[in-house]
Amino acid sequence: MQWVLNAILRYKNFLLFLLLLNFGLYLSGSQSSYHNSQLAKISLAISGAIHQPFVQLNSYFNLADENKRLVEENNALKNLVLERFNQAELMPMESQELPRQQYWSLPAKIIRNSFTQSRNILLINKGSNDSVVREMGVIGPKGIIGIVNQTSGNYASVLSILYRDLKINAKFKKSNVFGSLYWLGENPNEMQLEDIASINPVQIGDTLVTGGMSTYFPEGIPIGTVKSFELPENGGYYDIRIGLFNNMTDLEYVYVIGNKNREEIIELIERKP
Secondary structure, X not given: OHHHHHHHHHOHHHHHHHHHHHHHHHHHHHHOHHHHHHHHHHXXXXXXXXXXXXXXXXXXXXXXXXXXXXXXXXXXXHHHHHXXXXXXXXXXXXXXXOOOOOEEEEEEEEEEOOOOOOEEEEEEOOOHHHOOOOOOEEEOOOOXXXXXXXXXXXXXXXXXXXXXXXXXXXXXXXXXXEEEEEOOOOOOOEEEEEOOEOOOOOOOOOEEEEOOOOOOXXXXXXXXXXXXXXXXXXXXEOEEEEEEOOOOOOOOEEEEEEEOOHHHHHHHHXXXX
16 A cells, blocks of 8 residues: 555656646537547547557458358349349330439448447548548448548547437338438347328338438438337327348448538538528
8 A cells, every 4th residue: 555655656746747637638628619529539549549459350360251241242232233234224225324423432340339328339440531521321231330420530430320319311112201210229230210100001021221311321221121010099100110131239341421412412401591
């Protein structure tokens, strides 16, 4: 016990400096949005640098499983390309138009994944140096993952779809009926769909996709399927549980989605009449 007291007395000036430094950073972050943003970026960069070596070590021991997953994903993408090509061949030549590319994607690796909290955040190894900015959508091999929240030069934090305050615009693939998707904070593989009126038919197994009514995701990105539903006696809207296609507890590689028209869309939305 005596040596602890001796150490404190010996380094008291340095300890006092650290205490005052932390207190000053706390005041700066709480009183100024600019300082708060800068502190968040510094914290993000430090967190990324700490977790990166552990992720690389884990990846080395999982190369076989990851290669198998990548082969399956590439095969699915090839089938999708072939399907689109065949559909184009069946169309009359005069009716075919070359669509202007609105979205682009950037592969990234998850170096930290949270799914046990009420507000879960992921960390990926792509940041502002890779043209990643806030409010970009993030998808996985089987569906949506989340939305970019903060960026540093080499890293970005992502609000997971398992974030209780986050709502995603979604629709039924078969009927184009729109609703809001959010997490209840319980099962990490299930979400809740609301705002679906009882006049619309719903069945177990119906597929849910992104609605395209935001700048985050293109229309038609897979989300999941209906696991259960019920109609409350006092309301005209369903309570619907959606089972996610992505396993949110087992993620390694994702894709950041950029929208080339994002700034134009936001400008029109925010423009006063």
